[in-house]
Amino acid sequence: MRIKKPLTIAIAMANVAVVSAWAQEDSQQDEDWALEEVTVTATKRETNLMETPVAISAFTQEELDRQGIKNIKDLGNTIPNVDIGYDASQSSPVISMRGVRSTNTSELGDPAVGLHFDGIYSSRPQSAMAMMFDSERVEAMRGPQGTLYGRNSTVGAINVISKKPVIDEFEGTIGVELGRWNQELVKGVINIPVSDTFALRASFMDETRDSYLTGYYDANQYDNRYIDADSLGATALSDDAERTFTQNGNWWASEDVSLVRADAEDFYGNVDQQAVRIGALWEPTEDISWYAVVEHYQDSSAGGINTIDCDKAEQRTDGVNCETYYGSGADEYTVAVNVPGKLDLSMDSFRSNFRWDFSDSMAFVYNTGYAVQNRSNLIDVDAGRNTWDMSMSITDAENVSYSHELQLQSTGDGPLQWITGLFYFHETTDLNGYFLASLDNATFWKQPERTVEASAVFAQATYSLTDTLHLTLGGRYTEDQKSDEGGNNLTCTRDRSINTDETGEYGCFPAYDQALFNELSTGYFTDNSIYTVNTYNDTSRTWSHADYRIGLDYDLTDEVMLYSYVASGFKSGGLGDVIYQFEQDPNTAEDIYDEDGNRVVAATFDTNYDEETVVTWELGAKGTFLDGRLNLASTFFFSKYKDMQLAAPDTAYTFLVREVDDEGVLTGNIVSEPAVIYLTKNAAGSEIMGLEFEFDWAPYPNGRVSGFATWMQTEITSDFENRWNFNNQALFELDDWAAAHDNSNDELYRNLKGNELPASPEFSFTINYDHTFELAHGGAIIPFIGIHWEDESYLTYWNVDKHDFPADDTSAFDDSRDAFWMVNASVKYVSPDDQWNVEAYGNNLTDEVIPYYADGSDGLVSGPFSAPTSYGVRFNYNF
Template sequence: MNKGIFGRSALLVLLSTVAAIPAYAQEPLATETAADERDDVIVVTANRREENLQDVSGVVQTLGADQLRRDGISDLRNLQVAIPGLSISNQEGNVEIFIRGVGSANSTELGDPGAAPHLNGTYIPRPRGLGLMFYDLERVEVNKGPQGTLYGRNAVAGTLNIITAKPRLGEFGGYAQAEFGNRSSYGAEGAINIPLGDTFALRAAAYYINRDFGFKNVSTGAPASDLTPAGLEENYAGRLSLLWEPSDQLSISIVGDYGKETGTGYPGANIFSAVQATGLRPDKLNLKNVVYRGLQGEMENELWGVQGKINYDFGSFGAELTGSYRSVDFYQVNASSEGIDYPGRDLSAVLYDNYSGNFWQTKSKSQVYEARVFANEDQRFRWNLGGFYFNEDQEVGYLALADRGYCCYSGTEFTMPDVNGESYAFYADGTFDVTDRLRFLAGIRYTDEKKSRYGIGGNWALTLGGEDFACCFATRLGTEGFKPNLLDRPNFDVTGINTPQGLAQFLIEGIKTPGLRDTLIAQIGAIANGTNPNGTCIDRPDIDNGFVNCPALNPSNTNGGFSYANLTIPGQQVGSSEFNFVDWRAGIEFDVSDDNMLYAKVSTGHKSGGFNDSFNGSTIPETFSPEKLLVYEVGSRNSFDAFGRRAVLNLTGFYYDYSNQVFQDLTCINLDSTQTPPVCNGYSLVNRNIGASRIYGAEAELRLSLPGNFGLDINAAYLDTKITRGTVADARAQDFGAGGNSPLISLVGNRLPLSSKMNVSARLSQWFDAGPGRLDWQALLNYRSSYFLSQFNEDDIVFLSGARLTSLAAGFPDRQKGYATLNLGIGYTIDNFRLEAWASNFLNEEVSQKALVGSSLNIRFLNDARSYGLRARVTF
């Protein structure tokens, strides 16, 4: 792909520079973490200061760069195989993170993440492209449970903090690695650390990967059979980090990064028809055999950012000022499909000449600033005081097209050129040593948030009448070569557009490049330019529903208009919301001995509220309030001697009170109050605070160094979730004959989506000397019990007519059965050279990580298929 030339060239320059340096003149920058060097001191920053993991009350799990590589975790989405209770999925380019069943599936401009992603401790509001930061790392930390006091914004479920490798003063070194694997994948990565005098150092790193997600195009009709499946990625990124420490008191660091994702995008596949036709559950179908048709899937995501930090030590306390700017520019054309293949399906009967599809565009420019003063570690009272400011400007566009729409519907557009979010907060947090063994901790944070949006949203609709006012001719839209205008529209003010000419002109302005066989402009162009108020009737086999003919207005029947032409355009979208809330935490820690700590604490967290789409005459609530989580937690952290070596056993129990919970619900958007009783003529999904849940569970962590140079790490999580309040419209049973109305269904007693009751990760490793070097191997086994992909939990569907179907019979199974994944790795190290082989998802489990469920929709987003390969790495 030509788009990758610049990235590959930059990487090759870096790696060639590395390779040109004589090995004998180099000192290792970072030695391999050998299996016999299992350090029981693991540093984390959960409390906004570096601490030994065993001194932190709460559950923080961290994986270093070497461990991630050995585990075969080269992709952010695979992090969940090593961290129980963590779920990460990719829906159409947006990374969604859930921790202990808490998160957010609303990835539009109206939503916010529920588990806050961070880069080097700085909040990232739009986690599109988050995986591009997954190289040259120091470690990754997952902090479970609400972090509302110290980390603040949208950390209701916890935080995921990607910490990159920092420059090192006075050291020259780096590494270079290259890899190749199955599914035609290959990649390279490298970094170099350069000291510039005694007080200044820089580090440059680069990354490139080309891989295939494992989907297969099973289409048989031309040209669809030549389409490249979804999930192909070609990504590259670079990072430059600078560190200046002119004195023992002052430290200044700057990190700049650039990355680009290209490929065929990350859409899911609709399994609804396959389930209905076969009666089979998804685990009995091959969900990666997709029947593609229409436009080629395409994705391009360009992102860059810079963050800086100034730290000054005043002696008894320190001060820190951080700032960050991030830019995201995302565009995707969904790889459209007719669902998946299934036994007995006649692929030759598929209408491959159907270009219905989805177009996405997201631009985000965000700024994050934080000022903090804090007591140094030798103080009896270790405190933090800080202020936080966040501002994000977004531009978003979405267009769903219905090619060959025969009556009254040709697409839906939501395009917002002006979306703003702003937040500021002030916080105080501290830990006080009552005695040498007893500590109290407490914190409080005040947050104020504002959001606003301006743009358009609603349907494109053309109702075009034939002879004798017969209904209706179709419109072809989105065929080969089509490109929408989206954010490049010349006008977003539709308040005064109410004439046929204005409506037609606005629809045409939504098109940047017409498709080769599109008919919309030819059909309504005459309305837009005023030459014919009924447009131009075109009678073509692919837009004729079989019994509609053009009105005989002239013998040639080429310039005659339709018998009627009714046009609908999106409406004006203006929304705003403002909320403030307080988060707090309080706790106690007691050291039973130098190696054993007991703790208990209570804490809160909030996820931002917002507003819904607006429609004239609708009954949709304008805003929805922030969600709130109140968590009680008790636990112990223990170190002890086992087999003559240090071991760790940590235990935690927790209870969550989840209130003001937001569920998506079908609500009337077009109420006709002239009728008695009033009649609703349309419904839409909206966000409403109509839910509540309770969650309780326990986690255990065991780390052992065993005889024979073996190591064993076990992490286990038990989770019980239950919805205690929530009645919503059942979108699975939406009845368009009744204006889109749906029956109500109670969710009480159901489990939260993506919450497995049991999740266990076990890693067994060993090393031994072999010849001139050292051989090591490891196996990472993860078991996850069954979970549901939606809040409906496979409840029966009771339609408005009173008919009842099981979710399977209706095409909506949403239970992912329990499964086990296995990652394997083996490596051989001689001095500064290492050769590794890895296998990720060795058992090739096919797993649904997310689902979109609605009328005739059961769209699945899957895990990565089995991958394996070889990697060579040189450190210097």
């Protein structure tokens, strides 16, 4: 790794020395505004945050509300070295922690950061989109957590803990939030003590909001089966409205059809979600506690969509930019589509935490969870940027998962504290969906039974070698099995052997005639009977691994702790589709069949990938100073990854087709086209090094300052030779899309050794400040401001500007992200009896346009962006 390690180690030691120096202060002040102690469960038992030898950040529901955090996606700027984007095609957050993430959010992939709710593992990242209401706290643990938290926690884990019922108190809250873009949010909680041993707690939230995008429907794109201005609530633009790049460039586009403005209420980027949770707590004796919760979540929005990075497009030399696509004034929040967004995502779950302290020194814990996720969606993939006119739909998908975890753990204050347990997890996915390139082909996914079965045994113990020195040893043995039974990829292609001047069917496609194509029903491509089976995905693989944790922590004083550990992590490999290349006649491009009428297979491609492993060394310090008014925590870490899993589109093989010109007429030539798939590969190795510093300070009775500062460097350290696959045509100055994806062209290959990992800025910091002005009548006014700054970074692992290309200027086509500021602020009034409060807020007050991912597949860099400035008012009433 080309990092100046002596300098880095010096910084780390200085970091620890700062905390140690604070420890020498013996404050004589006796003030009464000490910070409240925070209890966390990072070690599977309740411990004080500042006495837990793990890099962890914790947030209460009040802190989440104050910063407008309603789901995992909103947490990005609040946790050191964490970046959270969004995959619109899968309606899923993409969590990056310490430069590590997984962009394969489909049923084929696993997240890089383990998600847990009430300590119970959640396999699908979509489940994190609206669970942060009526929460006790959210814990974000950084570094390998595999020993105790298991699956896919190589870089960290996030645990959302819901509020349990209170047995001896009746309470309730109702809240309303009104904001920009017609946002309306209603939420409520009621806690009912049923008896001396039993209580119920019910909570709900309901939120709607119009889209902040300037959206248009464009019937000039090839597939206009969905365009119905009346039913979509769209209104026509003026007669002199500018025509778009797509309208001018498509041979089928009519001169008379203008864009129509979409209704923001049901356009991409809107919000329409509801959730309800009912929890029950039973404590029949002092030794037994049972908490169970049922939960339902529904998202009926239009989903998200990627838009153009207009700043980069403006740097193109050919004059193609956002305004040429969408008209004057277009920006990153402008988009014209021909396929409306639709999302129907529901999740129903049950979680149970049972604890029995059956002796003075031991307790039995049983955690179990069951979840069902149903999803269907429709998304305009190209969003008018590409004449191939692509859309994607998950027609129906059901994911069923359940888990069991048995724990036996020590209690009491003895020198040896330990926990051991068994874990079992099962997941089954039944998915159907298709990808459509309207001018050429469609692919249908039929996956009736994709399963994951994981089991593990684990143990961890901490022994006090002396009153101040403690040794921790932990281990976990995991076995993951993944299988696919009856899965197929099916294809539907145009038969190009038929003269294009003739009408009729081309395979399952009509002729190159837009009018004929648009006579098809909107459900035509959902019928898998029109397709031909192209792959048989029956496969199964098993991975096993033993992880460990060795740690030492030392109580330097009663207020300061130093800790260090070395730990390993493991993320199992995955199953890809088994892809077949069929033999073709080089003179006609037709498939060759055997005597039984089956297509002859020329080659088989196994797209499975191997496990990812990591070893992390961490050195940290935590201290409480100034009579409990200041908490400091610092961490230096170094991680070494082997076979890191990185995902991107790639060419599996090339196939022959009869060439068609821009107006759909056969030229008579036989040409090659690539079969591009989304593929996960194992990079040879990478290293990550960084420093995290967190602080929480009450400088005076009514003031609070908190935040963090980070430094991090990441690098792919071994040879990782790849055919380039980010804006190939522009960077290599190729006119032909097929040539840009030709695996046999050595000029397209680059070694990615030395590249940085995505979403890993070198420096970042966050600072939050609030002050309570106590009023004479007993009420209070509390202003708050939060400022986040982040250094420049990359949005993918391609790192365009680190490599040479035929194009002289790559700035219009690269994957860089500029440094940015984010400012949130609010002012809250609290009534004298704390019965009600009202708060005015503003988020992203600097109106930063922040990209969270970069797609460079069509010459225009696109992706999801941060929301523009938002503002509103919240009101809460307690009873």
